[in-house]
Amino acid sequence: MMRSSLSFAALKRKASSALGILSTVNFSKKESSVWLKDENKKMQMKIKHLFKASLIGLLLVIISNCTRSPEVLVINDAHLYVPLNGSMMTGGYLSVSNITKEPIEILEINCSPYRAEIHETKMDEKGIMKMERLQSIELNPGSKIIFVPGGKHIMFWGLSDFQEAYLDCSFKLKGKDSIMFKFEVLKRE
Numbered sequence: 001m002m003r004s005s006l007s008f009a010a011l012k013r014k015a016s017s018a019l020g021i022l023s024t025v026n027f028s029k030k031e032s033s034v035w036l037k038d039e040n041k042k043m044q045m046k047i048k049h050l051f052k053a054s055l056i057g058l059l060l061v062i063i064s065n066c067t068r069s070p071e072v073l074v075i076n077d078a079h080l081y082v083p084l085n086g087s088m089m090t091g092g093y094l095s096v097s098n099i100t101k102e103p104i105e106i107l108e109i110n111c112s113p114y115r116a117e118i119h120e121t122k123m124d125e126k127g128i129m130k131m132e133r134l135q136s137i138e139l140n141p142g143s144k145i146i147f148v149p150g151g152k153h154i155m156f157w158g159l160s161d162f163q164e165a166y167l168d169c170s171f172k173l174k175g176k177d178s179i180m181f182k183f184e185v186l187k188r189e
């Protein structure tokens, strides 16, 4: 009777041991049987925890891949100067790099609720500097465009009373998700 119940318990343990390391152990003494049961439980807990941790890790990878759009443009040093006293407008500057292997077209900038446009300053045939609004900017694969005073720039309106350190904007891209970035707002000396 005792013998058959022991072997049944051993069989049960054998079945529940995930790694099968206990399958060759002889359960003849009660003490060792309890100890092994304990070890078996610990092992199962460890496996459970490992499984849980890897499941959470996998979920995190899936979530972060779904919510973060792959990087296509790298934007550096985006900054603007608060408007001069009495002026409604001011300029913003940055560099934009296309790190993909295909052309990327920037259609417009959005800094809502503030008005913003992509501009370029050019000299006309009479030698007069004028700025015009650009309808779009195309970046070739691997190319970089630097927005500088006297060249391409972002024109802002309505920032006279702007007090924050950063202004949130986004570039609308043709056929791709918009790129969000921040302009650092610099005070005039």
Ligand SMILES: [Cu+2]
Pocket: 119, 120, 131, 132, 153, 154, 155
């Ligand atoms: Cu302008």
